[in-house]
Amino acid sequence: MAALIVRGWVACGCGNATGWVQVLRDPRLAKAIYAMHQRPGVNWKVEDLAREAGLSRSLFAERFLAATGTTPARYLTELRMRLAVQYITHEGQALEKVAFSLGYQSLAAFSRGFQTHHRPAAGSPARHGTLESAFM
Structure with a gap:
């Protein structure tokens, strides 16, 4: 039931949503993220992920950063x-x-x-x- 509600909300535009909701709204980004999750050991390059998404390298990198707040390399790490x-x-x-x-x-x-x-982080107590x- 919850999945149906979320799918409906995504299909209706989700308002001005950002982050993971934005990724769900963009099936091209979702394809690239899915590929990383399915094969985290691959030496993914932005070009490879852009190809998975069916986008140019620059457009993919721009959309990924806007939707997730991070770069593809940082996300993979x-x-x-x-x-x-x-x-x-x-x-x-x-x-x-x-x-x-x-x-x-x-x-x-x-x-x-x-x-x-x-x-x-600098200044934080060390964790033992x-x-x-x-x-x-």
């Missing part, structure tokens, strides 16, 4: 990091398996990316005993 946490903490997968399944060429590259993504500490 954030997706990979969320999946990494899920695979490691909830599914107990080995770090090396996670790294390679998410498109990293080495465990070291994955660890650097993970540390960079999960580094506490968290998943991030496993890579430090």
Whole structure:
């Protein structure tokens, strides 16, 4: 029932919606995001995602940023990091398996990316005993 309500709202224009609602309204963007979610280990380039969406590179990048508030590369990195946490903490997968399944060429590259993504902001208290500490 909820899905029908959301679909109807999207079909009617959603008012001045932005963000994920905007992505749902644009089937071309949705195709590219779906591709990233289905194959997060692919070395996606903006050109590849634009091709998935059936748009030019520049138009795709512009629409993606307007709809999501981030770049395709940043979105993919954030997706990979969320999946990494899920695979490691909830599914107990080995770090090396996670790294390679998410498109990293080495465990070291994955660890650097993970540390960079999960580094506490300047001035915030350091987090101890968290998943991030496993890579430090």
